[in-house]
Amino acid sequence: MNVYPVRAIYMAEMMRTRRTLLQSVVSPVISTSLYFVVFGAAIGSRIDEIGGVSYGAFIVPGLIMLMLLTQSVSNASFGIFFPKFSGSIYELLSAPISFLEIVIGYVGAAATKSVVLGLIILATARLFVPMEVAHPAWMLLFLLLTAVTFSMLGFIIGIWADGFDQLQLVPLLVITPLTFLGGSFYSIDMLPPFWQGVTLFNPVVYLVSGFRWSFYGISDVSMGASLAMVLLFLFVCLAVIAWIFRTGYRLKP
Amino acid sequence: MSDSIIRIDGLSKTFAGGFQALRQVDLSIQRGEIFALLGPNGAGKTTLISAVCGLVSPSQGTVWVDGFDNVKAYRPARERIGLVPQELTNEAFETVWNTVSFSRGLFGKPPNPTHIERVLKSLTLWEKRNNRLITLSGGMKRRVLIAKALSHEPRILFLDEPTAGVDVALRREMWDVVRELRDHGVTIILTTHYIEEAEEMADRIGVINHGEIVLVEEKHALIEKLGRKQLTVQLFEPLQTLPPGLATFALTQNDAGDELIYSYESATQKAGDGGISALLGALNKAGVGVKDLHTRQSSLEDIFVDLVKERA
Ligand SMILES: Nc1ncnc2c1ncn2[C@@H]1O[C@H](COP(=O)(O)OP(=O)(O)OP(=O)(O)O)[C@@H](O)[C@H]1O
Ligand SMILES: [Mg+2]
Numbered sequence: 125m126n127v128y129p130v131r132a133i134y135m136a137e138m139m140r141t142r143r144t145l146l147q148s149v150v151s152p153v154i155s156t157s158l159y160f161v162v163f164g165a166a167i168g169s170r171i172d173e174i175g176g177v178s179y180g181a182f183i184v185p186g187l188i189m190l191m192l193l194t195q196s197v198s199n200a201s202f203g204i205f206f207p208k209f210s211g212s213i214y215e216l217l218s219a220p221i222s223f224l225e226i227v228i229g230y231v232g233a234a235a236t237k238s239v240v241l242g243l244i245i246l247a248t249a250r251l252f253v254p255m256e257v258a259h260p261a262w263m264l265l266f267l268l269l270t271a272v273t274f275s276m277l278g279f280i281i282g283i284w285a286d287g288f289d290q291l292q293l294v295p296l297l298v299i300t301p302l303t304f305l306g307g308s309f310y311s312i313d314m315l316p317p318f319w320q321g322v323t324l325f326n327p328v329v330y331l332v333s334g335f336r337w338s339f340y341g342i343s344d345v346s347m348g349a350s351l352a353m354v355l356l357f358l359f360v361c362l363a364v365i366a367w368i369f370r371t372g373y374r375l376k377p
Numbered sequence: 378m379s380d381s382i383i384r385i386d387g388l389s390k391t392f393a394g395g396f397q398a399l400r401q402v403d404l405s406i407q408r409g410e411i412f413a414l415l416g417p418n419g420a421g422k423t424t425l426i427s428a429v430c431g432l433v434s435p436s437q438g439t440v441w442v443d444g445f446d447n448v449k450a451y452r453p454a455r456e457r458i459g460l461v462p463q464e465l466t467n468e469a470f471e472t473v474w475n476t477v478s479f480s481r482g483l484f485g486k487p488p489n490p491t492h493i494e495r496v497l498k499s500l501t502l503w504e505k506r507n508n509r510l511i512t513l514s515g516g517m518k519r520r521v522l523i524a525k526a527l528s529h530e531p532r533i534l535f536l537d538e539p540t541a542g543v544d545v546a547l548r549r550e551m552w553d554v555v556r557e558l559r560d561h562g563v564t565i566i567l568t569t570h571y572i573e574e575a576e577e578m579a580d581r582i583g584v585i586n587h588g589e590i591v592l593v594e595e596k597h598a599l600i601e602k603l604g605r606k607q608l609t610v611q612l613f614e615p616l617q618t619l620p621p622g623l624a625t626f627a628l629t630q631n632d633a634g635d636e637l638i639y640s641y642e643s644a645t646q647k648a649g650d651g652g653i654s655a656l657l658g659a660l661n662k663a664g665v666g667v668k669d670l671h672t673r674q675s676s677l678e679d680i681f682v683d684l685v686k687e688r689a
Contacts, residue, residue, distance in 0.1 A: 132482025136468075136475075143470055211466030215525065218430040219483045220455035372434045377392055 129221045133229025137203055141237050148199065149241060156191050156245050160184070160252040163309070168253075174311050175342040181255040185336040186308025188249070192242050192267065193274050193303055193328065197295045200234035200278030205291055208283065208375075217376065223369035227279065227362070234275035235268070242267050255339065263338035269354045270331050274299075276361035283374050302328045312344045327357055381405035382533060382564050383429065388438030390424055390588075398424040400588040402438070406533075411555065411565045413579035413596075415572070417685055421588040422568040423463055426535050430460045443532065456484065459531030461522045463538045463568075469511040473502055476510065477524045484529035496527045499554055501547075516543045523551075527558075534558060536567040540574060552578055572678040576600075582677070586685050600677060607673045608653055610637040613666035620663035626656050 141148050164180030171179040207213040216226060249255070257263050285291040306328030312320055323329050324345070334350025337343035343350070368375065383406040390399040398421045406412050416422050427433035429440050431451060440447040442454035468476055477493055497503045500520045505513060510521060519542065526534060536555070540548045555565055555578060569575055575582055576596070583593040592599075615634035629638045639656055660667060 126485040128482045128485050128487060132479050135482075136471075136479050139471075139475070207468070210468070211462070211464050212468055214430075214432055214460065214462050214466065215480060215483060217432050218455060218458065218460050220452040220485055221483065222452075376432060376434050 125225065126221070129219060130225050130229045130232075133226065134233045137230060137233030138236070140203070141199075141233070148195075148237065149244070152191050152195055152241055153244055153248060156187055157248050157252070159187050160249055164249075164253045174314075175340070177340045177342065178253070180253040181340070182311075182336075183309055184246075184249045184253060184255060185339050186303075186306075186332050188242050188245055188267075189270065189306075189328070189332050189335055190300075190303045190308050191245055192238050192270055193299050193331075194295050195241055196234055196238040196271050196274035197278035197281065197299055199237055200231055200275035201282035201285065201291055201294075202278075203230050203234055203282065204279050205282035205285055213375070223366055226369070227276070227365055231272060231275040231279055234278060235271040238271035238275065239267055242271070257339050258341050259338045263335070266331070266335045266338055266350075266354070269351075269358065270335070273354060273358040273361060276358065276365060280361060280364055280368070283368055302326055303332075307332045307344055311342075327353055330354065380408045382408040382443050383566075384441040385425075385429070386439045386441070388425070388428060388440065389436050390421075390428060390433060391436045398588050399428065399435075402585075402588070402590055404583065404590055404593065406564060406566060407581070409559065409562055409564055410580040411559055411567070411578050413575035413582050414566060414568045414585060415575055415582060415681055416568075416585035420585045422585055423537055424588075425585065426460070426537055426566070426568070430458055430535060431455060456529075457532040459526035459529065459534045461519075461526045461534070461536045461539055463541070465515065465518050465522070467510040467518055467521065470509055472507050472509055473497070473513070473521055473524075474506040476521065477528050480525040481528035486529045492530065493524075493528060496524050499557070500524050501550065516547055519543060520547075520551075523554075531563065533564045533566070536565065538568055538570065540569065540571065548574075572681055576677045584681065584684055592684060596677075599680065600674070606641055608639040608641070608656070609671050609673070610639065610656075610660070610667055611635065611669040612637065613668050616665065620665065622659045622663045623656075626659070 160180070163183055168178065168180035168183070173179065174182045204213075207216060246257075281294045282291065285294075305323065306326050307323070312323050312329060312333075315323065330345055330350040330353035333344040334347055334354070337347055337350070367373070383404075385402055385404040388399055388402040389397070391397045402421075402425060404425075414422050414425070424433055428435045429442070429447060431447060440454075443457050445454040447454040471479070474493070474497075477497065478488065478490075481489065481493065494503070497506055500523055502517065502520055502524060505517060510518060513521065519539065523536070523539065534555075539555075540551055543551060552574070555567070559565055567574075567578070579596050581593065581595050582599055584591050612635045616630065616637075617634065619628065619630075623637075627640055629640075630636065631638070639653075641652060657667070
């Protein structure tokens with residue numbers, strides 16, 4: 125393991141973020157704030173408490189997750205897709221670096237950005253909805269693990285995608301529905317029994333549930349199951365990336 | 378062949394579509410030489426370079442870089458290599474300085490502003506160091522790619538058509554840079570479509586066609602061996618028929634009949650029909666008045682065109 129390539133990639137990616145600050149930080153913060161205003165303050169006051177938590181506060185962890193997932197996927201996918209698209213990836217492929225160094229650089233930068241965004245949005249949320257975080261350390265751990273895992277997923281999508289449309293399609297078609305149906309806006313025991321069963325196959329349920337537990341101590345599934353799912357998903361992504369770099373899938377003809 | 382810095386053994390590449398771009402390529406590059414790889418469009422030059430640098434997975438064969446297998450020991454192998462690709466590819470919004478420094482880091486080297494400064498100056502990019510890449514001209518962008526390749530002090534430099542789109546003055550400057558690198562012990566492999574570039578720069582020349590190496594030769598030996606010489610003899614009076622004494626020579630006449638063209642192999646000049654002096658003697662004996670003489674040696678370009686046509 126050599127730190128210089130990791131640092132070079134990480135810094136270059138963070139510079140890219142700085143150049144596109146408006147689009148990469150300001151716009152997700154604004155759009156998530158709109159959710160807080162509409163669902164939290166306006167509509168939320170007419171909805172009953174869930175598990176002793178006001179609806180406005182209940183949806184905060186889910187909304188942060190929604191943003192965290194979409195941002196992680198889109199940041200990381202764009203970060204690797206762009207050099208592939210422009211051809212400058214030749215340098216990455218000819219450099220004396222292992223796939224792990226590449227992943228740490230790209231995924232690390234994308235995840236850093238997502239975590240910072242998550243914290244900014246959390247701070248913003250408190251302006252609209254009064255709430256406390258019961259287990260801050262667990263909250264941070266979940267934030268971090270989720271950001272890393274979904275940045276890896278984004279990295280895979282970025283390598284897989286052949287064009288900009290595919291790059292946008294996956295977050296739109298997969299991530300957003302999974303999050304909306306993953307209990308961001310409701311507790312899954314509010315669903316009919318059949319759908320409760322189906323929902324348990326949605327990995328996002330475990331993330332939202334675990335994350336919400338770290339805020340309010342209430343959860344849909346057990347904390348252990350949540351953590352196990354995140355870690356499982358993380359290692360699956362890592363294995364896929366290792367396979368991509370070993371076989372050169374979509375990277376080398 | 379003892380001190381080869383790159384050894385390519387039986388390298389073949391068949392692309393996913395079934396197209397075979399490289400066929401059993403064997404090639405050795407000597408330490409410290411400038412090697413020019415020539416070949417028509419689509420011959421497989423870029424594919425060969427890509428396979429050595431790790432951009433293309435070979436279907437068969439092995440590449441040794443300074444004794445390291447470029448797949449199994451990719452770290453030490455790749456550390457030694459700098460690559461300037463054929464296509465202009467850049468992170469458009471980066472500055473020259475940042476993108477070149479990035480390359481150095483990517484290749485595992487600690488920052489060294491002095492070295493980067495030296496590289497940028499040698500490529501006359503120093504004034505542009507704070508410019509973003511989109512604001513540069515095509516020739517400057519290509520020089521940025523060269524600077525990136527040199528940022529980590531490689532021992533081997535691949536230049537895939539380095540002077541395409543570069544103006545004449547700059548091309549000469551780039552040749553000087555390449556020579557200077559060679560003087561510092563860097564091995565250089567370049568591809569080019571400008572034959573005079575190979576003629577000017579290379580120590581050895583390889584020709585690839587349809588994915589096969591058809592020839593590897595030391596440049597002077599190549600010109601010597603394959604180079605035909607032509608002697609044109611201008612006569613005072615047109616000749617209707619050749620005098621019998623000249624029949625043994627390989628002569629052709631121009632349409633007007635006042636020029637004789639004599640082809641001979643430069644290396645075998647003294648053998649065969651006796652060469653120029655015998656011809657001149659015979660002309661003299663036959664009483665043909667000679668107005669003027671000039672000789673022409675075929676260039677590498679003629680040789681190249683012949684070679685590629687012959688094997689097509
Ligand atoms: N990714 C690919 N998939 C399929 N075929 C390819 C691919 N890359 C190159 N080829 C084919 O391989 C052959 C060799 O291409 P290559 O780029 O090596 O040629 P070249 O000698 O560099 O030509 P040029 O002088 O035009 O740069 C060509 O016929 C090309 O169409
Ligand atoms: Mg080429």
